Amino acid sequence: MTDSSNVKLVLFDIDGTILWSDGAGRRAMTEALMNVFGGAGPTDYHYDGKTDPQIVRDLMRADGHTDDIIDERIDPLMQRYLGGLERELAGGTRAHVFDGVRDLFDLLEERGDVILGLLTGNLREGAAIKLRAAGIDIGRFKVCAFGSDHHARAELPALAQRRAKEDLGLDIPGDHVFVIGDTPADITCGQGIGARAIAVATGRYTPEELARHHPYALFSSLADTAAVMKVIVDA
Numbered sequence: 315m316t317d318s319s320n321v322k323l324v325l326f327d328i329d330g331t332i333l334w335s336d337g338a339g340r341r342a343m344t345e346a347l348m349n350v351f352g353g354a355g356p357t358d359y360h361y362d363g364k365t366d367p368q369i370v371r372d373l374m375r376a377d378g379h380t381d382d383i384i385d386e387r388i389d390p391l392m393q394r395y396l397g398g399l400e401r402e403l404a405g406g407t408r409a410h411v412f413d414g415v416r417d418l419f420d421l422l423e424e425r426g427d428v429i430l431g432l433l434t435g436n437l438r439e440g441a442a443i444k445l446r447a448a449g450i451d452i453g454r455f456k457v458c459a460f461g462s463d464h465h466a467r468a469e470l471p472a473l474a475q476r477r478a479k480e481d482l483g484l485d486i487p488g489d490h491v492f493v494i495g496d497t498p499a500d501i502t503c504g505q506g507i508g509a510r511a512i513a514v515a516t517g518r519y520t521p522e523e524l525a526r527h528h529p530y531a532l533f534s535s536l537a538d539t540a541a542v543m544k545v546i547v548d549a
Contacts, residue, residue, distance in 0.1 A: 318484035322546055323457060325433035325474055327495035328441055330362065330517025331536075333448045335402075335409045339440070342398030343369065346434065353377045356452050356516075362518050363499030365435035365461030366392070380418040394426055396439050409448035414536035419454065421543055428546070429478060429486075431457035431502075433470050433493055438462050444537060456482065471504040492546055502525040 326332055329339065333471045346356040347370070363374070370391060374384050403409060416541060422428045431451075434441050438460040452458075457478045459470035473493060478484045480500030488508030493500055496517030502523065504511060513529035514536055515521045525532055531545040 317487050318478075318490075320427050320490075321429060321479055321484055322427060322490050322492060322549070323429045323431055323474065323484075323486045324492045324494065325431040325457070325459070325471070326455075327493070327500050328432065328434045328444055330496035331412070331494060331500070331514055332415050332450070333409045333444060334516075335444055338402035338409075339399060339436075339444070342395050345398050346391050346395040347373065348432075349394055349455050351377065351379060360518070363435070363467065363495075363497030365465050365467055366395070366437050366440065366452050366467055367461055367465040368435070368467075372464070381419060387535070392437060393445055394439065396443065399440055399443050403443060403447035409444055409451070411448045412536060414539045414542070416450075417539045418536055418542055419450075421539055422546075425547075427485065428501065429456050429482065431455050431459075431474055431478075433459050433474055433495075433500075434463040435467055465470050467499050467503045468506060471509050472507050475507055489549075492530075492549075496524075498524065498527045501529045512545060 345356045351374055355377045361369055361375055370388055371384055422430050432455045441460060445452050457474050458472040463473055464470060471491060475486060476499045478486050491509040492512055493509050494512045496514050497519060499514050501511040510530035513524040513532045514532050515524055521532060521534055536542055
């Protein structure tokens, strides 16, 4: 196995961290839920920090559906959602990439001791659709964990860690795994493996709200790429 004692695995969330898609995902999910279940659940439900399967289950439980019914319908629901998401992002809705993100990707990829990855609640296909709409190739990310891999976000960091070992031959310790995200769930999800969370306040949560969850580092945005790089490289 390759010596991975100094390798860092940097896992980015997508929505609110890499990009903003002006509610395209929520609109596509609402349409799919209405079509498949006849209702879309509570309108005040927050999608932030949750996986797509968890979103469906939470909303449809709140609408009175049993888990058996949800399990029976979730696959066709997700297919309809993905089709709607594709249409939303092809129909004039632009995915806006936040300041500093593209430069940060480039800087991380230049280093031989960093693996660029994704950790997102999106289905793999949904992640690819959103990134493509933003002009980002999902192939840039060498290790990924998606909502389609597990409904619980807290399971995804360990899954990504295992994939680095299985796919790349890198046995990366937990404290060399970084999760970059914009929600409290991004901050806490890696605690089980000792991952370090870098919180960024480009989503719904303020810096003060994120700070209450004690991230390893906190930024108002990723625009100061040198500062973000220093946190990762010096850890």
